[in-house]
Amino acid sequence: MVLTVFFFFFFFFSSSLLLSVHGQPLVPAIITFGDSAVDVGNNDYLHTIFKADFPPYGRDFTNHEPTGRFCNGKLATDITADTLGFTSYPPAYLSPQASGKKLLIGANFASAASGYYDKTAFLYHAIPLSQQLEYFKEYQSKLAQVAGSKKASSIISDALYLLSAGSSDFVQNYYINPYLYKLYSPDDFSSFLVSIFSSFVKDLYGLGARKIGVTSLPPLGCLPAAITLFGYGSNECVSRLNSDAREFNKKLNAATNSLIKQLPKLKIAVFDIYQPLYDLAIKPSDHGFFESRKGCCGTGTVETTIFLCNPKSVGTCSNATGYVFWDSVHPSESANQVIADSLIIQGIDLVT
Numbered sequence: 001m002v003l004t005v006f007f008f009f010f011f012f013f014s015s016s017l018l019l020s021v022h023g024q025p026l027v028p029a030i031i032t033f034g035d036s037a038v039d040v041g042n043n044d045y046l047h048t049i050f051k052a053d054f055p056p057y058g059r060d061f062t063n064h065e066p067t068g069r070f071c072n073g074k075l076a077t078d079i080t081a082d083t084l085g086f087t088s089y090p091p092a093y094l095s096p097q098a099s100g101k102k103l104l105i106g107a108n109f110a111s112a113a114s115g116y117y118d119k120t121a122f123l124y125h126a127i128p129l130s131q132q133l134e135y136f137k138e139y140q141s142k143l144a145q146v147a148g149s150k151k152a153s154s155i156i157s158d159a160l161y162l163l164s165a166g167s168s169d170f171v172q173n174y175y176i177n178p179y180l181y182k183l184y185s186p187d188d189f190s191s192f193l194v195s196i197f198s199s200f201v202k203d204l205y206g207l208g209a210r211k212i213g214v215t216s217l218p219p220l221g222c223l224p225a226a227i228t229l230f231g232y233g234s235n236e237c238v239s240r241l242n243s244d245a246r247e248f249n250k251k252l253n254a255a256t257n258s259l260i261k262q263l264p265k266l267k268i269a270v271f272d273i274y275q276p277l278y279d280l281a282i283k284p285s286d287h288g289f290f291e292s293r294k295g296c297c298g299t300g301t302v303e304t305t306i307f308l309c310n311p312k313s314v315g316t317c318s319n320a321t322g323y324v325f326w327d328s329v330h331p332s333e334s335a336n337q338v339i340a341d342s343l344i345i346q347g348i349d350l351v352t
């Protein structure tokens with residue numbers, strides 16, 4: 001407890017500290033599941049419209065290259081990996097880099113446009129969460145070949161597991177899918193998604209995971225795409241969507257507390273990204289930003305790629321630092337820094 005408080009203050013005042021011991025990261029590996037907030041390039045290898053492997057994505061990343069990250073630079077989870085002492089990032093599982101010794105620091109199974117509900121991923125030819133879990137099982141046997149089975153199982157139990165899902169289920173499925181919308185109230189749909197979350201965590205625990213961090217939903221109504229699609233011409237956050245996100249988050253927290261009781265060796269934390277992103281969206285200038293209503297990067301038409309940068313469209317801003325959003329859905333690297341600072345404070349118990 002004292003240690004936690006110490007770290008809390010330390011981070012509060014210095015977010016540049018590296019959380020490592022004698023140059024060794026605090027966890028041996030990071031294993032990631034979910035959607036575009038954490039995808040590091042799996043969709044590059046899929047036939048999907050949800051790709052970020054072209055400029056200007058990656059403009060401010062290492063070597064200024066697009067990698068498949070839906071950002072101008074680092075994702076919040078990249079920054080977390082830096083903070084934990086990693087000097088390289090766990091590879092996208094579908095990439096050629098995901099082999100041999102590179103698997104020792106973990107792997108990333110996330111796929112943009114995926115969610116808790118497998119059918120969301122099917123709509124966009126992304127990797128459903130159930131398939132991400134199958135890939136994780138395959139990863140475990142590859143890891144055992146590289147590290148030996150004893151070392152592999154210690155990596156599996158000491159690794160940090162991250163999960164980001166749910167936004168696509170709402171924004172790219174529920175709200176635009178008349179069938180779902182008729183069948184479920186937002187409350188029902190949230191309960192349905194959270195039940196999938198609980199089974200996913202149980203499955204992951206059964207496969208050896210012991211430290212799991214899951215992100216809450218962001219303020220969905222403040223995403224520029226949501227304001228365009230559901231804001232009826234207003235330039236304000238859509239309160240109905242934000243309220244749905246908060247209700248979902250309550251259920252997620254309740255389910256997590258129940259999992260803690262059921263799974264005795266589990267450490268699990270819900271990372272609240274709603275509040276930090278909401279604060280940025282509502283009062284950007286308090287945090288050194290000046291634009292929170294539109295993304296830096298020009299997007300396509302509503303019919304095609306409103307969610308993404310369009311490489312052919314003009315108007316991408318020259319410096320994304322003051323923008324909360326990079327494209328119409330995804331935070332900029334500078335906003336991800338704010339989110340990551342908040343994640344590490346909330347997740348310190350998982351890694352110490």
Ligand SMILES: *[C@@H]1O[C@H](CO)[C@@H](O)[C@H](O)[C@H]1NC(C)=O
Pocket residue numbers: 319320321322
């Ligand atoms: C972008 O703006 C920030 C702050 O205004 C500044 O620190 C940074 O150097 C700028 N970056 C580029 C590439 O011009």
